[in-house]
Amino acid sequence: MKKVKIAILGMGTVGGGTYDILTKNIDIIMKRVGIDYEISAILERRMEVIDAHGADHALVTQDIDSILDGDTDIIVECLGGIDFPVSIMKRALENGIGVVTPNKAAVAANYDLLREAAEKGGAELRFEAAVGGGIPILTTITDQLAQNNFTEILGILNGTTNYILTKMTKEGEDYETALKEAQAKGFAEPDPTADVEGIDTANKLCILMTLAMDHYVNPRTIPTTGITGVTPEDIEAAKERDSVIKLIAKAENVDGNITYEVKPTEIPMSHPLAEVSNEFNAIYLNGDAVGELMFYGKGAGALPTGSALVADILAIMKDIAK
Amino acid sequence: MKKVKIAILGMGTVGGGTYDILTKNIDIIMKRVGIDYEISAILERRMEVIDAHGADHALVTQDIDSILDGDTDIIVECLGGIDFPVSIMKRALENGIGVVTPNKAAVAANYDLLREAAEKGGAELRFEAAVGGGIPILTTITDQLAQNNFTEILGILNGTTNYILTKMTKEGEDYETALKEAQAKGFAEPDPTADVEGIDTANKLCILMTLAMDHYVNPRTIPTTGITGVTPEDIEAAKERDSVIKLIAKAENVDGNITYEVKPTEIPMSHPLAEVSNEFNAIYLNGDAVGELMFYGKGAGALPTGSALVADILAIMKDIAK
Numbered sequence: 001m002k003k004v005k006i007a008i009l010g011m012g013t014v015g016g017g018t019y020d021i022l023t024k025n026i027d028i029i030m031k032r033v034g035i036d037y038e039i040s041a042i043l044e045r046r047m048e049v050i051d052a053h054g055a056d057h058a059l060v061t062q063d064i065d066s067i068l069d070g071d072t073d074i075i076v077e078c079l080g081g082i083d084f085p086v087s088i089m090k091r092a093l094e095n096g097i098g099v100v101t102p103n104k105a106a107v108a109a110n111y112d113l114l115r116e117a118a119e120k121g122g123a124e125l126r127f128e129a130a131v132g133g134g135i136p137i138l139t140t141i142t143d144q145l146a147q148n149n150f151t152e153i154l155g156i157l158n159g160t161t162n163y164i165l166t167k168m169t170k171e172g173e174d175y176e177t178a179l180k181e182a183q184a185k186g187f188a189e190p191d192p193t194a195d196v197e198g199i200d201t202a203n204k205l206c207i208l209m210t211l212a213m214d215h216y217v218n219p220r221t222i223p224t225t226g227i228t229g230v231t232p233e234d235i236e237a238a239k240e241r242d243s244v245i246k247l248i249a250k251a252e253n254v255d256g257n258i259t260y261e262v263k264p265t266e267i268p269m270s271h272p273l274a275e276v277s278n279e280f281n282a283i284y285l286n287g288d289a290v291g292e293l294m295f296y297g298k299g300a301g302a303l304p305t306g307s308a309l310v311a312d313i314l315a316i317m318k319d320i321a322k
Numbered sequence: 323m324k325k326v327k328i329a330i331l332g333m334g335t336v337g338g339g340t341y342d343i344l345t346k347n348i349d350i351i352m353k354r355v356g357i358d359y360e361i362s363a364i365l366e367r368r369m370e371v372i373d374a375h376g377a378d379h380a381l382v383t384q385d386i387d388s389i390l391d392g393d394t395d396i397i398v399e400c401l402g403g404i405d406f407p408v409s410i411m412k413r414a415l416e417n418g419i420g421v422v423t424p425n426k427a428a429v430a431a432n433y434d435l436l437r438e439a440a441e442k443g444g445a446e447l448r449f450e451a452a453v454g455g456g457i458p459i460l461t462t463i464t465d466q467l468a469q470n471n472f473t474e475i476l477g478i479l480n481g482t483t484n485y486i487l488t489k490m491t492k493e494g495e496d497y498e499t500a501l502k503e504a505q506a507k508g509f510a511e512p513d514p515t516a517d518v519e520g521i522d523t524a525n526k527l528c529i530l531m532t533l534a535m536d537h538y539v540n541p542r543t544i545p546t547t548g549i550t551g552v553t554p555e556d557i558e559a560a561k562e563r564d565s566v567i568k569l570i571a572k573a574e575n576v577d578g579n580i581t582y583e584v585k586p587t588e589i590p591m592s593h594p595l596a597e598v599s600n601e602f603n604a605i606y607l608n609g610d611a612v613g614e615l616m617f618y619g620k621g622a623g624a625l626p627t628g629s630a631l632v633a634d635i636l637a638i639m640k641d642i643a644k
Binding site: 025031128293307 | 344457458461462468469470471594597610614618619623626628630637
């Protein structure tokens with residue numbers, strides 16, 4: 001059988017992590033999945049990042065057309081932004097090219113458009129890395145838990161805010177101090193707005209609700225409160241109630257009436273989510289068959305997020321092989 | 323397309339839970355998976371359990387041959403025991419019938435024999451429910467995490483022993499008192515040997531290692547110590563070291579050298595497994611790409627275990643449809 005051709009668009013943190021896993025773990029992947037593949041192109045301008053991963057210069061191109069109109073089987077979209085990557089993903093899907101992406105903002109805002117393009121082109125769109133980074137939550141919901149009516153989703157979905165709230169809780173820091181520390185450690189962006197205002201979390205809740213409750217809403221319509229207003233006094237008051245404040249994405253389904261919001265929430269210390277600290281993420285679900293479940297892991301980072309992208313690549317490869 | 327025909331062998335707790343999910347949630351399953359199915363036969367002698375689930379008497383048979391030699395597509399093996407269910411599963415697989423089972427003892431002791439039968443008959447053998455009950459851990463390892471080299475597996479895999487150890491830890495009970503309470507609440511069998519001696523946990527570790535580390539060993543060769551020797555003094559001493567005693571299944575892979583054992587182990591309170599209490603199970607993994615992951619949920623019970631069996635049924639149905 002021919003090798004599956006994979007093109008990586010953008011060799012930043014996550015694209016680079018994906019490259020590293022696909023090259024370093026090729027033996028174990030081949031043994032377990034039994035399908036041969038190659039990285040056939042890398043869309044990137046910065047040759048220094050190409051060299052940092054030891055990639056072959058001959059794979060590098062700045063010509064997206066050569067990738068989308070050539071014999072590419074799967075693109076790994078790690079471009080960042082919304083409009084440009086959406087246009088690229090739409091074109092790829094319509095051309096019958098499988099798409100994997102960690103881009104939660106692009107997927108949440110353009111879910112229907114991308115699904116239609118996938119249907120039109122008979123191609124697969126997968127975005128496991130968009131929620132929970134390395135935690136394989138989305139495919140688990142759609143594949144292994146499809147027999148459940150989910151009544152509750154609670155998520156700690158943003159590592160930046162969880163890191164800041166953990167510092168405020170465990171070390172008594174105020175918000176500004178904890179934010180600066182998160183920025184110094186690389187857990188927060190220089191402009192942290194999308195994280196601290198809860199926008200990133202709302203995008204992820206949108207995707208979780210769509211898959212677990214079959215209910216899509218535009219993420220901008222999700223009532224969203226970030227953590228910038230959380231004070232040391234709030235945190236102390238929660239402690240006195242044997243609770244901890246977390247930025248929680250919540251969706252509930254009560255007899256078909258679905259409600260949802262993102263906001264700082266007191267979680268009792270007896271709840272499995274209470275001990276999820278620092279940059280870790282976790283998703284807690286309640287299904288009518290399976291009962292309570294929690295998935296815990298790294299919500300960001302080159303290799304954890306790359307792991308989720310590679311999982312999606314392997315899923316598409318298996319379908320191509322069939 | 324024709325309806326997929328599912329036969330349930332044994333309508334006890336887990337078989338009954340599977341029946342309930344397949345019948346109660348048929349609408350959501352049809353909507354999400356898009357494949358029509360029916361329960362075509364139930365192998366069971368006790369008509370009172372048939373009536374308890376409201377099943378049609380016309381489906382009930384005591385004739386296994388009519389199931390294995392008829393047009394059954396999938397059997398749900400919930401018979402219990404080892405030799406008889408293994409002979410049934412082998413025959414079904416060789417006949418091209420898909421098999422799903424929660425029977426960890428049968429799978430762990432006869433892994434190669436059953437895999438060979440599956441290959442010979444071109445049929446699928448799935449046993450998601452065998453480890454972690456409702457937690458979708460096995461398919462997640464084989465499907466979404468195949469790109470990882472796992473260096474560490476730590477599992478709390480037995481609800482009975484975790485319940486007993488939790489009572490000893492939180493309420494200061496001794497082993498005998500906690501065991502009696504577990505038996506009174508239905509969390510322990512009248513003969514608790516397989517649970518409290520760690521045999522059940524060793525069977526599950528065998529399956530986890532086989533899938534996550536590609537390394538099968540007969541479960542009887544796994545060094546195994548149960549919890550019958552754990553004293554209130556041990557638990558107090560652990561507390562003083564800010565730790566808690568759990569019955570831990572552990573496998574490590576250090577540069578290809580795989581070691582494994584089951585024994586009561588001190589877990590620091592800072593570890594994600596420390597707070598896994600009562601009858602809950604959890605599996606903690608460390609993969610070279612994904613990093614730390616933990617999966618938490620109900621390790622037993624009619625509906626949680628039934629959820630895992632139905633997940634396997636749906637996976638086989640999807641492959642039949644392709």
